[in-house]
Amino acid sequence: MERREFLKSCIMVIAGASVPLSALTLIDPRKVLAANPDIQWAFLVDTNKCVGCGFCVMACKTENDIPLDANVTRTWVERYVYTKDDRRYVDSPKGALNGYTESRIDLGKGEFKEIDPKNVGKAFFVPKLCNHCTTPPCTQVCPVGATYKTDDGVVLVDRKWCIGCGYCIMACPYAARFFHPLLHVADKCTFCYHRITKGLDSACVNACPFGARRMGNIHNINDPITQLIMNERVGVLKDEFGTKPQAFYIGLAQEVR
Amino acid sequence: MVEQLAQKVLEVHGEAWTIKELFVLPNEYIYWSIQIVMYPFMTGLVAGAFVLSSLYHVFGVEKLKEIARFSLVFSFALLPVAMMPLLMHLQQPFRGINVMMTPHFTSAIAAFGIVFSTYGCIVATELWLVYRKHFVLTAQALNAQQNRSAVDNFRLLIFTCLTLGAWDISHEAIEKDHHACKIMAGIGIPVACFLHGYAGFIFGSVKANALWMTPLMPVIFICSAVVSGVALCILCYVIVQEFRKFMAKRKMARWAKDVDAPTVEELEGAKHMEVMLASNYLLYFMIAAITLEILDLIFRGYTQVKSWDILREVIMERDFTKIFILQYGLGNLVPFLMMALPGRTVRRTTIATVLVLFGVFMMRYNVVIGGQAFSLSFAGFMDYHLPIIPHSIETYKEGLLGALTVITTPFVLFFVINKFLPAFLKEDSSH
Ligand code: SF4
Numbered sequence A: 001m002e003r004r005e006f007l008k009s010c011i012m013v014i015a016g017a018s019v020p021l022s023a024l025t026l027i028d029p030r031k032v033l034a035a036n037p038d039i040q041w042a043f044l045v046d047t048n049k050c051v052g053c054g055f056c057v058m059a060c061k062t063e064n065d066i067p068l069d070a071n072v073t074r075t076w077v078e079r080y081v082y083t084k085d086d087r088r089y090v091d092s093p094k095g096a097l098n099g100y101t102e103s104r105i106d107l108g109k110g111e112f113k114e115i116d117p118k119n120v121g122k123a124f125f126v127p128k129l130c131n132h133c134t135t136p137p138c139t140q141v142c143p144v145g146a147t148y149k150t151d152d153g154v155v156l157v158d159r160k161w162c163i164g165c166g167y168c169i170m171a172c173p174y175a176a177r178f179f180h181p182l183l184h185v186a187d188k189c190t191f192c193y194h195r196i197t198k199g200l201d202s203a204c205v206n207a208c209p210f211g212a213r214r215m216g217n218i219h220n221i222n223d224p225i226t227q228l229i230m231n232e233r234v235g236v237l238k239d240e241f242g243t244k245p246q247a248f249y250i251g252l253a254q255e256v257r
Numbered sequence B: 001m002v003e004q005l006a007q008k009v010l011e012v013h014g015e016a017w018t019i020k021e022l023f024v025l026p027n028e029y030i031y032w033s034i035q036i037v038m039y040p041f042m043t044g045l046v047a048g049a050f051v052l053s054s055l056y057h058v059f060g061v062e063k064l065k066e067i068a069r070f071s072l073v074f075s076f077a078l079l080p081v082a083m084m085p086l087l088m089h090l091q092q093p094f095r096g097i098n099v100m101m102t103p104h105f106t107s108a109i110a111a112f113g114i115v116f117s118t119y120g121c122i123v124a125t126e127l128w129l130v131y132r133k134h135f136v137l138t139a140q141a142l143n144a145q146q147n148r149s150a151v152d153n154f155r156l157l158i159f160t161c162l163t164l165g166a167w168d169i170s171h172e173a174i175e176k177d178h179h180a181c182k183i184m185a186g187i188g189i190p191v192a193c194f195l196h197g198y199a200g201f202i203f204g205s206v207k208a209n210a211l212w213m214t215p216l217m218p219v220i221f222i223c224s225a226v227v228s229g230v231a232l233c234i235l236c237y238v239i240v241q242e243f244r245k246f247m248a249k250r251k252m253a254r255w256a257k258d259v260d261a262p263t264v265e266e267l268e269g270a271k272h273m274e275v276m277l278a279s280n281y282l283l284y285f286m287i288a289a290i291t292l293e294i295l296d297l298i299f300r301g302y303t304q305v306k307s308w309d310i311l312r313e314v315i316m317e318r319d320f321t322k323i324f325i326l327q328y329g330l331g332n333l334v335p336f337l338m339m340a341l342p343g344r345t346v347r348r349t350t351i352a353t354v355l356v357l358f359g360v361f362m363m364r365y366n367v368v369i370g371g372q373a374f375s376l377s378f379a380g381f382m383d384y385h386l387p388i389i390p391h392s393i394e395t396y397k398e399g400l401l402g403a404l405t406v407i408t409t410p411f412v413l414f415f416v417i418n419k420f421l422p423a424f425l426k427e428d429s430s431h
């Protein structure tokens, strides 16, 4: 074959192939299905207000059918205790499902530590949940695309398509994911997508008696949550991973990871 | 009873073998357990065995001829097994095919199906080219036979199919096969390295995990893969040769009764030469693998980033025995000395290969399980307890028995494949 002819046919093949390719990019199902692109959901936790009652955990498990006695949870509350002799204790027994009714610290392996109240320097609670990261490593690593980010900023799992490889669980730097004990697929907080898209509050926001948890649309400048995030000193968890979390914290201590 | 049942159902994946200590986040368990240790171990063996066989086919290291053919057949037997642990660890194994249907290419696992099947095709093609003459000769011989038994009829059918209609075994045709084989092996090496380097990438790219995340991971994995593959081939080769020697002595097998069957001395001589040569390559690759692993460790210790505190505690204290004594000591140093010191014998090399295999297994174990031995909070630890006696399907799959199932399968497969692709052939019917 002549060189010129060869080049010619090459160009034709490439041109021909690019037509179906461009047709593919035209229809992006996420764009079509997105409920409302003007919405970007964000979460705001005020750690100063949390008292560790665990109502949110109970509400979440009940709302989202995560068995109460299974040792996994979509949201949990951590307790931090600093003693005056500069020691740090952290625990979260059962994710604080039943609240912190005991003063002793759970050290795992069935061991506990009682701390002398006079020795306590500072102590506080930190609620945690999936951060619905802007660049989520969990969706990046899913080999079948079963976990994905909606256009309104919520990261979801397709329970009918997940193969249960656990890669997303390993990839999340916040341990927000787990295997559902009954369905055997990856599971995590959905921001109660089934509620927020109907104009309701998420179960945990609804359950918190102290307003430590709130949710809003960060694309709406007049939203009170957006205002708070803009005007208060807020932080995010593990910012060094470059995940750009969408759960913001007021009063975040540096030691909280 | 009902309560017990409910309790069992509610056991979260990972709870059965994870013991938490200090502050571990509520959802953290050792999700990737023994099967994920087996996965890189098995793919490593596949890739390594293939690289050993290519040394002969591509670079023409004539002396490795016999062990090369053996490794090629063995790597084919190992191939399906590389996928087994992955399937066994899935929570939804029946959906495994989804990876082929909707591969999500930002994921390191998504291309697995593609890389894996490409590699499978290459090995199969190469095997066919190597054994075509054997297929044709066998089929012709069977065809010429008068009153065949049912078994022979069946064999005739199989061998006829295996020739794929290419009956030409003239000198030129065989030369062509030879050439094509060389090309396939040449393509095969990078693909084999990719197959395995890529297993390393699956771990190395998990940024959430302080122990795994290093760009060196794929390279470390490739080197140790070759080490383990070569070691396994030497080991199996010696065992099979010993077995053949035994058969030759007693004239037990069909081939041993032939007039021109290899004598015990011939077998012994061939074994000695091939084992010595292959173990040289084993040494080179071991040096590369250990250098990289130590480099990684030193680098972490020297730079002391935030995660080092907890990593140091895991590496230097909690897993000290597993890492320094079992992996580096027993699995690397001892066999290295055994092979490097003068006066090496086949027996010494064989024992060394067993230790090398153990060392590579421990390396996989320490990477996979060790990477999950500390909490993401950097304030707690998780201990792994391998389920020995299974009490549910899950503890079978992710326990000792599951791992043993994976380990034994390639040998069963090799036994079957060897019936059609005899790893040890007389000179003239293959190349
Ligand atoms: S917090 Fe974890 S699960 Fe949630 S979006 Fe980020 S990486 Fe994914």
Ligand code: SF4
Pocket: A141, A142, A143, A144, A145, A146, A147, A157, A161, A162, A163, A164, A165, A166, A167, A168, A169, A185, A186
């Ligand atoms: S566990 Fe499911 S959602 Fe997570 S990466 Fe695997 S297939 Fe995707």
